[in-house]
Amino acid sequence: MVTTQPWSVLGGSPYRADCPTRQILDRIGDRWTVLIVGALWDGSARFSELRRRIEGVSQKMLTQTLRGLERDGLVHRTVYPEVPIRVEYKLTEAGRTLREPLRALEEWSITHLGGVSASQETYDHANQNTP
Template identity: 45%
Template sequence: MEYDVYIQTCPTRLVLDRLADKWAVLVLGKLDEQPVRFNQLKREIDGISQKVLSQTLKKLERDGLVSRSVFATVPVTVEYAITPLGRTLTSTVAALTRWAEENIEAVLQAQQKYDRSA
């Protein structure tokens, strides 16, 4: 079957929707470094709520991009890691975050210019 993201019913749009989510990009970026526990992710991704982090991890796990491992400790330890499929996205995620950091000044200037003329 041939896929075309420009066709409304194409299932590839589900992937684009997931990757267009800032929280998914940030989680994948953190997991690229090493497997991480839930609370560590929450601490390292400033501004993310527990609920949103939990929802994001579940979606990424469902898509096969993140794995969840439970360890029988007291209390139970849960660790998240990037999967081999998720690893295929790491350079793309890194490039996107790097672009945002390198170009934010130009974007902010463009927004101010637009807002002044509107």
């Protein structure tokens, strides 16, 4: 007897802990993914270029995120047999479809920065003495 998972019939539900769409949402919602996709917006880049473009990302996090994106089919890694070896990363066709939604999030954060900062200040001030 073959049992069908509910997400296969319904197209997935990231609200269910056992649904594979949750893993995809976790990947694309990760801050480093958002920044890597943005950094690869215009084409390919080497690892060192990505590190320079994305301030604050550690070598370990950049490596882990790129590997995850490659595994998920969102980033393509090309190794050129040169001395020294050159490795470049670029968005796949699927990865390029993320550009617009993630760009919208980036623009939203820029547009609403002032309001969010003001809310944080107000909240922090009101809860200063709360244990």
